[in-house]
Each structure stands twice: as structure tokens, then as C-alpha cells.
Amino acid sequence: MTNAIQYSIAVKAARAGAVLSALDAHASAAKLLVCSGESPSGLAAAVPESVLVELTLSTPAGAVNAEAELVIGAMPESMVTSVGVAKWAQLQTGAGTPIANLSVGAAGSGASIILSNTSLDVGSLLRITEAKLIEQ
Numbered sequence: 025m026t027n028a029i030q031y032s033i034a035v036k037a038a039r040a041g042a043v044l045s046a047l048d049a050h051a052s053a054a055k056l057l058v059c060s061g062e063s064p065s066g067l068a069a070a071v072p073e074s075v076l077v078e079l080t081l082s083t084p085a086g087a088v089n090a091e092a093e094l095v096i097g098a099m100p101e102s103m104v105t106s107v108g109v110a111k112w113a114q115l116q117t118g119a120g121t122p123i124a125n126l127s128v129g130a131a132g133s134g135a136s137i138i139l140s141n142t143s144l145d146v147g148s149l150l151r152i153t154e155a156k157l158i159e160q
Contacts, residue, residue, distance in 0.1 A: 033092050037088050047117060051118060052118030053082070054081040054118055056155075057114045058113045059111065060076055060108030068122070076106050077104045077144065079150065081096060096154070098154060099151070103147060104150060111127070112128055
């Protein structure tokens with residue numbers, strides 16, 4: 025027997041809905057920060073010097089589908105403001121409160137966020153057309 029916990033679709037949907045509510049709880053839109061370096065322990069806010077690009081989520085940030093996946097809609101492309109290798113990302117509320125830290129990597133890396141190129145240069149544009157937060 026494995027130690028994995030398997031939740032029902034209803035429980036997963038409720039958890040995804042709670043994340044969506046947290047993202048949409050502030051008057052300002054939630055953000056996805058793509059960062060270099062190592063992610064902080066726990067959910068400490070991203071250090072500004074590590075942020076390569078900040079993407080703004082739509083309002084509402086997304087929707088929970090029938091499979092209990094939180095589908096985050098397209099984000100307007102954003103300009104990279106620092107040069108570096110993207111290694112992690114942080115979802116934040118519009119007030120800047122961290123919600124989740126996610127790994128970033130290239131295709132085949134197994135990371136939560138896959139970029140075609142993790143080496144980002146100042147002035148380049150990053151576009152995310154869709155994102156899904158899936159609880160296993």
C-alpha cells in the first residue's frame with residue numbers, strides 16, 4: 025500500500041475553489057511571479073531581486089472545471105525585467121500574499137510550469153496562454 029491520499033472529485037473541487045477564492049479576494053488582480061534562484065522555505069514572499077517577470081492574472085483568475093482542475097485563463101504578455109534562469113514561480117494575491125510556489129523548468133523536467141526557454145533576457149516577452157493547477 026502506498027502513502028498517497030486520494031481525494032474525491034468534490035473535495036478536490038472545493039480545494040481548487042478555495043485557491044481561486046484566495047486569488048480573487050483582493051481588489052487588485054492576482055499575479056504570477058517567475059523567479060531565478062532557489063524558492064524560499066515555506067511561502068515567504070519572493071525577494072524582488074529574484075523576480076524575472078511579473079504576469080497579471082485576469083479577474084476572475086480562472087474557473088474550476090468538472091475534473092476539479094483550476095484553469096487559469098490567458099495572461100497578458102509581460103516584459104522580462106531581469107536577466108536570469110527561471111527556476112520557480114509564485115502565485116500571489118493582488119495584495120502580494122503568496123498562495124503557492126511552483127517549480128519552473130524545460131519540457132521533460134517534470135516541473136509545474138514548463139517554459140520553452142528558461143533563460144530569460146531583459147526586454148523579451150513572456151506569454152502564458154493557459155495554466156492548470158491539478159491536484160493529484
